[in-house]
Amino acid sequence: MTEINKPNLAGMGRDRLRSLFKDMGEKSFRADQVLKWIHQRGVVDVDVMTDISKSLREKLKQDTVIALPDVVADYPSNDGCHKWLIEVASGSRVEMVFIPEAGRGTLCISSQAGCSLDCSFCATGKQGFNSNLTVAEIIGQLWWANNKLGGFGAKIERPVSNVVMMGMGEPLLNFDNVLEAVNLMMDDCAYGLSKRKVTISTSGVVPAIRKLSEYTDASLAISLHAPNDKLRSEIMPINKRYPIAELLDAVKGYMSSLPDKRVPVIEYTLIAGVNDHRQHARDLATLLVDFPCKINLIPFNPFSLSDYRRPSKTAISNFRQILQDADYTVTVRTTRADDIGGACGQLVGAVQDNTRRSDRHRQKAAEAAGKAFTSTDNLAVSADRL
Ligand code: SF4
Numbered sequence: 535m536t537e538i539n540k541p542n543l544a545g546m547g548r549d550r551l552r553s554l555f556k557d558m559g560e561k562s563f564r565a566d567q568v569l570k571w572i573h574q575r576g577v578v579d580v581d582v583m584t585d586i587s588k589s590l591r592e593k594l595k596q597d598t599v600i601a602l603p604d605v606v607a608d609y610p611s612n613d614g615c616h617k618w619l620i621e622v623a624s625g626s627r628v629e630m631v632f633i634p635e636a637g638r639g640t641l642c643i644s645s646q647a648g649c650s651l652d653c654s655f656c657a658t659g660k661q662g663f664n665s666n667l668t669v670a671e672i673i674g675q676l677w678w679a680n681n682k683l684g685g686f687g688a689k690i691e692r693p694v695s696n697v698v699m700m701g702m703g704e705p706l707l708n709f710d711n712v713l714e715a716v717n718l719m720m721d722d723c724a725y726g727l728s729k730r731k732v733t734i735s736t737s738g739v740v741p742a743i744r745k746l747s748e749y750t751d752a753s754l755a756i757s758l759h760a761p762n763d764k765l766r767s768e769i770m771p772i773n774k775r776y777p778i779a780e781l782l783d784a785v786k787g788y789m790s791s792l793p794d795k796r797v798p799v800i801e802y803t804l805i806a807g808v809n810d811h812r813q814h815a816r817d818l819a820t821l822l823v824d825f826p827c828k829i830n831l832i833p834f835n836p837f838s839l840s841d842y843r844r845p846s847k848t849a850i851s852n853f854r855q856i857l858q859d860a861d862y863t864v865t866v867r868t869t870r871a872d873d874i875g876g877a878c879g880q881l882v883g884a885v886q887d888n889t890r891r892s893d894r895h896r897q898k899a900a901e902a903a904g905k906a907f908t909s910t911d912n913l914a915v916s917a918d919r920l
Pocket residue numbers: 649650651652653656657658659660701702703704737757
């Protein structure tokens with residue numbers, strides 16, 4: 535068996551690991567031991583796993599690997615945030631961002647190299663799509679954040695208390711790998727994060743939301759960004775396939791399957807002159823009247839290839855006030871890490887685009903700027919990011 539075909543212990547949830555050990559004629563608790571070594575102690579060298587017999591260690595070295603993606607660049611922000619660039623097996627590079635706040639540390643991680651959905655306000659969407667990340671590449675982001683931030687040696691609290699699947703990609707289009715990684719995040723033998731502190735954010739892949747409760751009880755955030763189908767379809771093409779009513783119905787179904795009282799977060803990026811009018815806020819309040827939720831307003835974070843603008847402080851405040859007056863719990867996301875291109879909607883990595891979408895967006899931008907597009911523009915942008 536070549537190294538590449540061997541089972542990767544770093545990318546296996548507890549069930550798969552137990553069945554691997556069973557197939558090897560070992561007791562299932564060996565799986566729990568290996569999980570703890572890798573994900574609680576940060577150990578990737580089988581020889582260090584001293585509570586496992588020498589003969590089993592030799593067998594593991596021969597028949598399995600422990601492989602995590604590489605961190606290839608490190609960008610500290612002036613505001614205490616941190617962005618890392620991770621190289622995945624497909625050759626693309628994805629980004630993750632750590633956001634420390636009073637009482638918690640949130641890690642925003644990626645699920646795909648690029649994204650096929652092309653939401654108009656999102657830099658990742660303009661990069662096109664390359665590949666789904668593997669379980670090891672997804673959980674590897676949390677592993678690396680703990681490694682870099684001293685989490686594995688932490689005596690009391692680890693620096694990463696919350697994980698949000700809001701980085702590059704649509705998590706529910708990489709369903710199996712994302713769910714296995716999410717469940718590892720919450721596994722007591724791995725990171726042991728609370729289900730309230732692990733959030734899957736989706737643009738609205740309705741069939742996947744409908745089957746979500748069979749696989750997890752993690753928290754959910756919905757990228758809504760518009761109060762009606764006409765506007766939402768303009769800025770989020772997925773809405774043409776799964777309109778708002780279907781989306782909200784699927785989310786209600788998932789939330790009602792959870793044993794505790796939790797509500798989803800509605801994410802709404804405020805874009806000047808597009809969806810930030812007072813009437814949009816009133817329509818949003820009406821739309822969500824029978825839909826228990828919290829609303830998170832995200833002032834648009836500018837990036838190249840987008841003409842959108844961030845609304846004024848007054849427009850943001852007015853929008854918020856209308857929703858609060860309608861009794862919604864509303865937060866306005868503080869922009870963090872924008873000095874390192876790590877703010878919401880700005881993540882781009884370096885995606886080897888299979889879809890040629892990035893070329894089309896750059897061509898459009900070049901035409902708008904009055905100069906001809908050449909393929910070297912694309913390379914220049916990619917190189918710039920490294
Ligand atoms: S907002 Fe999310 S779903 Fe939309 S293009 Fe960006 S990464 Fe993809």
